[in-house]
Amino acid sequence: MPKGEVPNAVNPPKGCRFHPRCPYAMDICKVEEPPKINLDSQHEVSCHLFNK
Ligand code: SF4
Structure with missing residues (x-):
């Protein structure tokens, strides 16, 4: 298994x-842990793509 892949x-x-x-x-993904964002009452994501 290549090193660093998983x-x-x-x-x-x-x-x-x-x-x-x-x-x-993106660059920010390498340095900052994405915050938890509620999409609705049952769904949440932790991703900078949704952090607007
Ligand atoms: S999942 Fe979202 S926060 Fe994580 S690396 Fe991908 S784009 Fe960035």
């Missing part, structure tokens, strides 16, 4: 833990 659950990468393999990753 996020380490014990020591996740800085910023959004999905950024190493996210096709939408």
